[in-house]
Amino acid sequence: MGKTLFIAGTGTDVGKTYVSGLLLKALLDAGIQASYYKPVLSGALSRGGRLIPGDAVQVCQMAGLHHDPGDCVSYCFEPALSPHLAAKESGETIELSKIQGDFATHKKNTDTLVVAYIPVLHHEERRC
């Protein structure tokens, strides 16, 4: 059974993406089959009508992972807000079943999965 490494933080801008990139690089350098998954990414850049999942691009570049960064995320939103608000503002709904399905697919396709986790509690608190 493969391993999953969850990178969680108590807030935004605390280094989850950077640590994910370093970890993934270390795993790949050690010859371990590894990849990256981020359930919800907000604050994506809009270029030519397409959303660029910046965190996933950064992690793939740091680690030298030749995956399409877009495949590393389930949801990608432009507003730089907490996930539920970014989804709301984008007129979308975050479905747990989609995240569970994508997570299971990523797990099946790799030995070690690095997951940058959303600080949900922090975000929910900020909504109050």
Ligand SMILES: Nc1ncnc2c1ncn2[C@@H]1O[C@H](COP(=O)(O)OP(=O)(O)OP(=O)(O)O)[C@@H](O)[C@H]1O
């Ligand atoms: N190599 C580096 N040296 C110094 N600072 C860095 C380096 N890489 C990233 N940073 C800075 O560290 C901070 C945290 O980076 P990071 O994007 O990893 O946080 P994060 O927890 O993933 O944030 P978010 O929740 O917004 O995605 C950023 O301000 C970034 O500019």
Ligand SMILES: C[C@H](N)[C@@H](CCCCCC(=O)O)NC(=O)O
């Ligand atoms: C673009 C950044 N990397 C980040 C921005 C998150 C902003 C959250 C703001 C908030 O706490 O309400 N997006 C993300 O982690 O999915």
